[in-house]
Amino acid sequence: MELDLGPEAARFRQETRDWIAANAPDGLAELVDWNTPPMTAGDHSAHARAQASPVHTEWEVRLLADRMICPQWPERFGGRGWTLVQNAIFSEECALAGVPRVRRGFGEGMVGPSVMAHGTPEQQQHFLPRIISAEDVYCQGFSEPDHGSDVGAISTRGVVEGDEIVISGQKVWTSGFARANMIFVLCRTDPAAPKHRGISYVLLPMKDNNIVARPLRQLTGGAEFGEEFFDGARAPLFHVIGGLNNGWRVAMTTLGHERGGNATVAHLKYQRQFAALVELARAAGRDRDPVVRQQLAWAHTHVEIMRFQGLRLLAQLAEGREPGPEASIAKLFWSEYERRVGEIAVELLGPDALVRPDGEGYPLSRWQEVFLASRAGTIYSGTSEIQRNIIAERALGLPREPRPAEAKGVPA
Numbered sequence: 001m002e003l004d005l006g007p008e009a010a011r012f013r014q015e016t017r018d019w020i021a022a023n024a025p026d027g028l029a030e031l032v033d034w035n036t037p038p039m040t041a042g043d044h045s046a047h048a049r050a051q052a053s054p055v056h057t058e059w060e061v062r063l064l065a066d067r068m069i070c071p072q073w074p075e076r077f078g079g080r081g082w083t084l085v086q087n088a089i090f091s092e093e094c095a096l097a098g099v100p101r102v103r104r105g106f107g108e109g110m111v112g113p114s115v116m117a118h119g120t121p122e123q124q125q126h127f128l129p130r131i132i133s134a135e136d137v138y139c140q141g142f143s144e145p146d147h148g149s150d151v152g153a154i155s156t157r158g159v160v161e162g163d164e165i166v167i168s169g170q171k172v173w174t175s176g177f178a179r180a181n182m183i184f185v186l187c188r189t190d191p192a193a194p195k196h197r198g199i200s201y202v203l204l205p206m207k208d209n210n211i212v213a214r215p216l217r218q219l220t221g222g223a224e225f226g227e228e229f230f231d232g233a234r235a236p237l238f239h240v241i242g243g244l245n246n247g248w249r250v251a252m253t254t255l256g257h258e259r260g261g262n263a264t265v266a267h268l269k270y271q272r273q274f275a276a277l278v279e280l281a282r283a284a285g286r287d288r289d290p291v292v293r294q295q296l297a298w299a300h301t302h303v304e305i306m307r308f309q310g311l312r313l314l315a316q317l318a319e320g321r322e323p324g325p326e327a328s329i330a331k332l333f334w335s336e337y338e339r340r341v342g343e344i345a346v347e348l349l350g351p352d353a354l355v356r357p358d359g360e361g362y363p364l365s366r367w368q369e370v371f372l373a374s375r376a377g378t379i380y381s382g383t384s385e386i387q388r389n390i391i392a393e394r395a396l397g398l399p400r401e402p403r404p405a406e407a408k409g410v411p412a
């Protein structure tokens with residue numbers, strides 16, 4: 001089933017397809033399987049090598065020249081003002097052509113929208129172009145050793161000294177910290193204020209700024225994320241977005257900015273993964289085993305549900321409706337699905353799953369990586385339990401979970 005989004009969307013799709021065909025440099029699609037991102041069955045080094053290639057650089061230059069990086073941003077902020085549907089069509093066409101959609105990570109999806117919503121015109125003028133050009137690459141400094149799901153409980157301190165803010169404390173599980181030159185940090189600037197007030201949102205330079213950043217090694221052997229110790233890290237007050245003690249509102253914009261840009265392509269990588277799973281069952285001589293066939297049927301059904309979920313979200317966006325708790329449903333669904341697929345794959349591999357391939361460092365086979373990396377999927381961007389709470393309370397209208405303070409009779 002495909003979705004008819006009307007003649008305007010069809011025209012846009014054709015234009016986009018033509019643009020990609022005219023501008024994608026030869027050899028780009030062959031560099032690596034761009035539809036299988038690292039973290040989920042991807043080879044980190046293969047992706048890194050492909051991104052460093054001159055062919056990829058040329059693609060990036062062409063995208064930049066035609067404002068096809070952050071194209072969903074309004075024109076006055078350097079984008080093309082694309083609607084969510086146009087944005088989704090572009091992602092889909094890139095995926096179908098096998099070329100990468102070049103994104104600016106946390107800067108594009110989180111910092112940019114927050115600066116647009118809460119920054120002053122001067123802040124917008126300063127920070128937004130630097131995200132598009134990749135002069136500023138951000139990582140997210142919300143989680144702390146004792147405060148993950150409960151972001152509002154952060155204890156990193158920010159003290160105003162003259163026209164600067166001085167930050168001390170610790171952040172942890174910071175994805176992409178090694179690539180970033182900027183970290184967006186939540187810090188407590190008024191400890192006397194109630195929990196969600198007295199927090200500020202700061203865009204903090206990371207280099208030569210009294211910050212010790214250390215990698216944290218993961219189950220997969222990679223060290224994609226890290227921890228940072230701030231001992232008087234400084235930023236001009238100009239880097240505080242939304243005003244002092246008003247960071248909670250900005251953080252909510254940041255966290256709420258997971259929209260439907262990828263909805264219609266999310267299932268594509270799972271379709272490929274499913275085909276590989278069937279191959280694995282064949283290679284193991286288990287494809288006639290009724291239990292294995294049932295597991296494969298389960299996986300296929302789930303991939304199809306993800307495809308339909310994507311189409312539903314796209315139809316919703318085409319009608320001009322914003323996605324609500326659907327984002328939580330989708331996140332819960334794909335993350336739990338991927339964990340189960342990893343388990344099915346290692347069951348199929350049997351004892352072989354316990355043996356890593358030969359090679360330098362810590363090489364993993366494709367399925368070992370899916371099995372190990374997928375554990376993280378049900379934790380980051382809101383754990384499965386938190387997603388279930390959101391679905392229960394906001395989608396199903398069930399009574400709110402009692403908060404600890406309420407249980408003691410104290411208002412939350």
Ligand SMILES: Cc1cc2nc3c(=O)[nH]c(=O)nc-3n(C[C@H](O)[C@H](O)[C@H](O)COP(=O)(O)OP(=O)(O)OC[C@H]3O[C@@H](n4cnc5c(N)ncnc54)[C@H](O)[C@@H]3O)c2cc1C
Pocket residue numbers: 139140141142143144145146147148149150172173174175176225376377379380381382383384385386389401
């Ligand atoms: C791969 C990866 C990348 C990450 N990247 C970043 C990053 O870039 N920046 C960043 O700031 N953070 C990042 N995180 C951290 C992530 O946001 C937190 O791990 C997550 O929010 C959970 O917090 P926690 O680990 O402190 O667990 P806790 O919040 O302590 O939760 C522990 C357990 O209790 C459950 N729980 C907590 N509260 C409730 C509740 N109200 N109801 C029911 N159950 C509950 C949780 O579901 C979980 O099972 C990353 C994590 C991972 C795994």
